Amino acid sequence: MRDVAALAGVSLKTVSRVVNAESGVSPDLTARVRKAADQLAYRPDFTASNLRRADRRTGTIGLMVEDVGNEFSATVHAGVEDAANERGVAVLTASTADNPDRERDVVRAFSSRRVDGLVAVPSGGDDSSLWIERDIGVPLVFVDRAPKGVVADCVLTNNREGTHEAIAHLAAQGHRKIAFLGGVSRLETAQDRYEGYIDALTAAGLPTHPSWVLRDLRNPEQATDATRLLLELSDPPTAIFAAQNLLCMGAFRALAHAHLQHSIALAGFDDFALADMLDPAVTVVAQDPRNIGYRAAELLFERMDADAGVTSGGASAGSRSADNDDAILRNGPRINARHHPVSSRLIVRESSLIPPRERAG
Amino acid sequence: MRDVAALAGVSLKTVSRVVNAESGVSPDLTARVRKAADQLAYRPDFTASNLRRADRRTGTIGLMVEDVGNEFSATVHAGVEDAANERGVAVLTASTADNPDRERDVVRAFSSRRVDGLVAVPSGGDDSSLWIERDIGVPLVFVDRAPKGVVADCVLTNNREGTHEAIAHLAAQGHRKIAFLGGVSRLETAQDRYEGYIDALTAAGLPTHPSWVLRDLRNPEQATDATRLLLELSDPPTAIFAAQNLLCMGAFRALAHAHLQHSIALAGFDDFALADMLDPAVTVVAQDPRNIGYRAAELLFERMDADAGVTSGGASAGSRSADNDDAILRNGPRINARHHPVSSRLIVRESSLIPPRERAG
DNA sequence: TTGAAAGCGCTAACAA
DNA sequence: TTGTTAGCGCTTTCAA
DSSP states (O other), rough: OOHHHHHHOOOHHHHHHHHHSOOOOOOHHHHHHHHHHTTTTTOOOHHHHHOOSSSSSEEEEEEEETTTSHHHHHHHHHHHHHHHHHHTTTEEEEEOOHHHHHHHHHHHHHHHOSSSSEEOOOOOOOHHHHHHHHOSSSSSEEESSSSTTOOOOEEOOOOHHHOOOOOOOOTTTTTTOOOOOOOOSEEEEEHHHHHHHHHHHHHTTTOOOGGEEEOOOOOHHHHHHHHHHHSSSSOOOOEEEESSSHHHHHHHHHHTTTTTTTEEEEEESOTTTTTTTSOOEEEEEEOOOHHHHHHHHHHHHHHHHHHHHHHHHHHOGGGGGGGSOOOOOSSOOOOOOOOOEOEEEEEEEEETOOOOOOOOO | HHHHHHHOOOOOOOHHHHHTTOOOHHHHHHHHHHHHHHHTTTTOOHHHHHHHHHHHHSSSSEEEEOOOHHHHHHHHHHHHHHHHHHTTTTEEEEEEETHHHHHHHHHHHHHTTTTEEEEEEEOTTHHHHHHHHHOOOOEEESSSSOTTOOOOOOEEEOOHHHHHHHHHHHHTTOOOEEEEOOOTTSHHHHHHHHHHHHHHHHHHTTOGGGGEEEEEOOOOHHHHHHHHHHHHHHSOOOEEEESSSSHHHHHHHHEEEEEEEETTTEEEEOOOOOTTTSSSEEEEEOHHHHHHHEEEHHHHHHHHHHHHHHHHHHHOOOGGGGGOOOOOSSSSSTTTTEEEEOOOEEESSSTTTTOOOOOOO
């Protein structure tokens, strides 16, 4: 910037004004500065400007997911990016592998880089919420799962109801022996889906059977193995519900290997690419992960704007407190933090329409 | 940091030393500083330290892909992240949608945030390479496609040979009418795959037919439409090669809708989830996108280290020039920039083993 | 409309 | 081993 000022024969401040499109610079000086900047391929240094700027914004947000490589996370990421692009904000990304230690490192890394806000899928570690709240003095929106013990903005799918609907649908096809393949049960999402399963069985007056419920499955391979186990039971289920897309793929794989994909009904939570092209096409409870990401980021920006307003204006929350008794977080004016539901949609394809059939043991 | 110093009763510099784990601070002072930092939930400000630090490193790299949401990009991303984690480096990500304007914005955004390096899938715009080189005065590794006119590090799959192998395989099954579904032909990747197709046909002495070649397909839907077109030809192909995974999915969809998935052979470039679970399982030329991302990032770090060494040491490239006549980029000591090939692997599944069969018109 | 000086949080260079 | 001073690139504040 100094070089630009020298080349244009103006002061630093004038260059600053032009770069930031502030008003009150004469056209010819503006032109001279522009030309000099072009000539030198000048790129403003956000990190330096942030340092001095009153609002301390870096124009960067963080996105923390379980694994940037998986379909769900990647699609959430795309949605976050859509919203970020609209505001010219950059996105730092990181995966936690649902490992609380890793999560902690990520939060620190983002924090040290002074992100303006954070969209996060919490890892579900015992005290993760505590230190996230402590570490990050920035707006924070959770996605997919609500961390325990912290009231904060969350964009969540109605996991319980969605699962309930799918199980009820299977029951309506006449299934009375419906198995459940679940993810890591310490995660709220997995727990909610399990509860939706139980709810639906209860509502339909169907039996539950411990050996039909396999939880804490961590990957498609474990789901494949679990499905094999189900098939070997003396009293095997006639339908299987897989509470997550990777698990559903794993279950499908096991059924296909046993040539039972047309004999045992299957449904899953989360849609996935080609689910409709499999034979049979797989029934799923579809979320809209792109929209979830988009909404989460929008919400984050709202929070950021609100925080900035309160901070710079010095206004208290008093004027709002009348219609607000939700919750107030400790550090910062996060008023009205709440859960923002997004509804899931049951997409009935072929796999769930397979009628119950007793197989030869 | 000032607060920490005050609370610990030491100078700023001492806190700095402790935070950066520099040697030569007495144990008790270290402990006092640590305690104070903990108490205040102090997080060092990388953006500020970068400003003053001699190496000017931000500990952040940029990753620019076509679309963070698609399977290939997301997996490359995961690989980049693996390598970045090993070095404690954060990753800024952005999608270009293969739009040169968008790409330009992304490069500027990264540049302004002073990334230490950039892993990029170039959008293939006419002059993109020029301004990338101008804008970014940082190490740069291209992935998946080599930008025209710039010699730089590239991690590339052997697209031409991989395609050749797949086409030869189809020919070996007796196919003489092999159609080609290609992506945006201005991209080098797409061009190479097309050339591999032509190579293989020529080598096998097979006829080419303009109506069997449909290029510049941008999404699965267009591939589905293109496949329909092929099926309606008076002299339709007996096998189809789709030069990209999304196109292959689109082609499969069209075949399945026409109930011809067991009558017409299919193979594609890029593996994809569930390709082996479709009926028939789809033969593909598999890349290893995670490894591609990992290698690209490793290469980038090598470059960064080399640049840092040369810059700080003030050494010229002279000592190396004996075994180096590859190319030297204008801005910076990027010696020996070259293409790093990763080999593809033909995975033969069922779809390519369908023999050629004349259909009733 | 323009510019000079101070300082954001931190580290380099140098002192003590 | 510890501290002091200057300054990274920029924006603020205030003066011309």
